[in-house]
Amino acid sequence: MVTIKDIAKAAGVSVTTVSRALNGYDDVNEDTRQKIKDIAQGLGYSPNMAARSLISKKTKTLGLLLSNVTRASSKDNIAFEILCGMNDRAGELDYDLVLFSTTPQKQKIKSYKTLCQERGVDGVIIMGIRLDDAYLKEVVSSQIPCVLIDIPLEGPNVGYVTSDNVGGAYRAVSYLLEAGHRKIGVVNGHSQADVSVQRLKGYKQALERFGIPFDESLVMDGSFSEAGAKEAVYRLLAQQPDITALFCISDLMALGALQAVRGLGLQVPGQVSVVGFDNIDVTAYCSPALTTVNQNKYEMGYQAAQMLIDLLEGRKVSHRLVLDTELIIRESVSAR
Amino acid sequence: MVTIKDIAKAAGVSVTTVSRALNGYDDVNEDTRQKIKDIAQGLGYSPNMAARSLISKKTKTLGLLLSNVTRASSKDNIAFEILCGMNDRAGELDYDLVLFSTTPQKQKIKSYKTLCQERGVDGVIIMGIRLDDAYLKEVVSSQIPCVLIDIPLEGPNVGYVTSDNVGGAYRAVSYLLEAGHRKIGVVNGHSQADVSVQRLKGYKQALERFGIPFDESLVMDGSFSEAGAKEAVYRLLAQQPDITALFCISDLMALGALQAVRGLGLQVPGQVSVVGFDNIDVTAYCSPALTTVNQNKYEMGYQAAQMLIDLLEGRKVSHRLVLDTELIIRESVSAR
């Protein structure tokens, strides 16, 4: 390994000068700087990050805390797209991304702070975490800069980015209402996810606009899973056979809903219309192609990384970013 | 930040003893060790990785080099599933995973070695790289341990894991042949991917078993993309209208093939049967559901991480791992 010392020797200057030359300080002669740079280049020098961050206390790495992201959830590639966005922006700004996935079991052992310190990350992006997760409380109180995905929490070192869930749901449900549907079932996630409450809020707002009272019994949790949604829809349609449309809080659950509806011998969209949320890739290929609400997942990741780095580098910046959503109309809704 | 020094002071011993106590050396009294451990715990100590790796020259991190993985390719979540497997195994063995995605443009600037040194990774897993990529040559010659995904390259510090591509293709094509198909088009990737040549080999072997001569003109490259495959199939079917089945080297391309076939007003599988490769999630939902060859993507990642760590820690281990594939029969093939 070639060090700054080797360069210093080769150039006949001190290590201080090499360091300052390479780091662009202005108290070094341009000729000297060029000479040093040439030598560094010739020797194939690359700085030792460990030594550097030992001094600077910065590692130039961002942690990505994926709670509960297992192979099972890989079907909805939301996490991956967000990750791509993060990775791209981090790369552009010369930060590294290190993954650490935790399981509820692991979390008992190591505190959030310990985890971050040990990995030596400057800041963290957290996604897929439940609102009642113990980590969440630690986050706000800890000093480590952090941005959350889809969790509305702000603090001096905490920000978040999310989609316009209310608006998206509002538009999706309005679309159903405009198509003549009046009894619209909701397949919700679970209460410990902010998107669940936001999207339900959008549902209610749309109902209100059409003067339709909200009926609690039309809402059922599907726990964000395909199987969970399937079962929820079976129960929902058994209790309320006159439901003509289903608003599913996530596409994965919409897929489960599709199966359930068909399992009951009903047609989609002929007898029951279905709309989802997320616009995951499968929705364009399944049959019928799913009408859904697009979220800009890549952008979420991209902006999350941007926000975190802004936080890290002490820039004044909004700690809250809500991205637009868009209704994607396909074939799973028919007029009534 | 609480350091080893603080612990030493609190415990009334030297930093040496603290270090040795915490690292399980046996030349420290058990009582002393326990006392030190308690103090460390109480103070919330966590070791400074930078300092540690400055000395040890190990970072306990694995690099993941994703060449050309963009948001576009997120549709086939293969990369993500592999990543999940890698991340899990790395986590189990107490390694971190850092991502660095490169673009051909970036590669010009930094050499493979520089990149790895700078990021300070102990070893690298590389995937999605083309056979003619300049990095590849560097890899074998470099000293940095490395495992490749789907690229058969071995060396003292280099290993790879891949799927049984020949066998998978053989079974898929045999299945078509057994269904009575005799003129089977191939939508290949491009020549700079090993899977392309392996899967084509399997195709040829199956043909041979049935005594059918290989016809070069039945093969067309689709460049691993949906759009590329679509165009390839248009051309293929225009030239050879009596093709009754298509073997697509990847599911993404099979999806494109589906569109092309339908675009020509033909039925799948009624008039043209289609089989894919990979078993990506969409294949179970698209219509018709795609018959394809499953590769165990998660396992690939898992084993790749295992192999790399074995390499790093100097264990004697096979530098070559080929995972089984399995034919998944769905609805896109009919008998003839």
Add this chain to the structure above:
DNA sequence: AAGGTTATCCGAAACGTTTCGGAAAACGGC
């Protein structure tokens, strides 16, 4: 009681970098 062994501890150097405080040399003004 001398010599040898074992158990337990420690001082100091080393890893590669940044940075603080200064110092030498060159220059300008008068």
Add this chain to the structure above:
DNA sequence: GCCGTTTTCCGAAACGTTTCGGATAACCTT
């Protein structure tokens, strides 16, 4: 030729850890 300023450089300390080579004291062995 003196003084102040600017330019360009450097020595040494510091970051937190590991590790080498001992050192001390207690315990055996004969």
